[in-house]
Amino acid sequence: MKKxxxxxxxxxxxxxxxxxxxxxxxxxxxxxxxxxxxxxxxxVTYYEYTPKATEYLGGxxxxxHGFDTLYFEVVTNKSVPLLCNARIEVSSxxxxxxxxxxxxxxxxxxxxxxxxLTESAANTASKELTDTTRMTGSGSPSKHVLAxxxxxxxxxxxxxxxxxxxxxxxxxxxxxxKFYEM
Numbered sequence: 365m366k367k368x369x370x371x372x373x374x375x376x377x378x379x380x381x382x383x384x385x386x387x388x389x390x391x392x393x394x395x396x397x398x399x400x401x402x403x404x405x406x407x408v409t410y411y412e413y414t415p416k417a418t419e420y421l422g423g424x425x426x427x428x429h430g431f432d433t434l435y436f437e438v439v440t441n442k443s444v445p446l447l448c449n450a451r452i453e454v455s456s457x458x459x460x461x462x463x464x465x466x467x468x469x470x471x472x473x474x475x476x477x478x479x480x481l482t483e484s485a486a487n488t489a490s491k492e493l494t495d496t497t498r499m500t501g502s503g504s505p506s507k508h509v510l511a512x513x514x515x516x517x518x519x520x521x522x523x524x525x526x527x528x529x530x531x532x533x534x535x536x537x538x539x540x541x542k543f544y545e546m
Contacts, residue, residue: 397419398435399416402438415537420434422462442545445546447543448470452466452536453490453539454489454491457489457533459533463525465484468482468518471515472515522536
């Protein structure tokens with residue numbers, strides 16, 4: 365019985381030594397990652413996230429294990445209409461062949477699909493995205509919020525041009541959300 369236990373323990377050690385660990389940075393076959401998914405407390409209208417060293421676009425660093433798409437999500441937890449502005453700060457860019465999309469997307473319910481709010485293609489540096497979609501063009505005494513524009517979930521999506529060279533990458537130093545209650 366002792367020999368059987370010893371053989372089983374040694375076998376378990378050998379098999380665990382050869383097992384491939386799952387990557388801690390979330391890098392998978394689809395090359396996408398949700399870097400942060402945060403619920404804001406009531407009254408909070410500003411949120412800033414600093415990506416980890418492994419959360420970058422492209423293939424220049426880490427043996428080509430950058431991501432094609434990075435998501436930064438917040439749930440506003442508010443019952444009033446909001447305007448959302450976002451800033452993506454780029455600390456460095458390696459290579460000159462590729463460009464990157466930086467967009468803000470939104471949805472109302474957790475099980476809904478995200479829809480574009482503001483989009484910006486062909487970026488190579490820091491970018492500010494300003495939400496101007498919430499207001500009607502007229503009204504007195506002031507502009508009115510469109511009824512179909514009440515959102516709770518917001519995300520910044522940063523992605524490559526789908527043909528990212530292994531020599532190119534984009535390092536994001538901060539993603540900032542600013543909400544204006546209306």
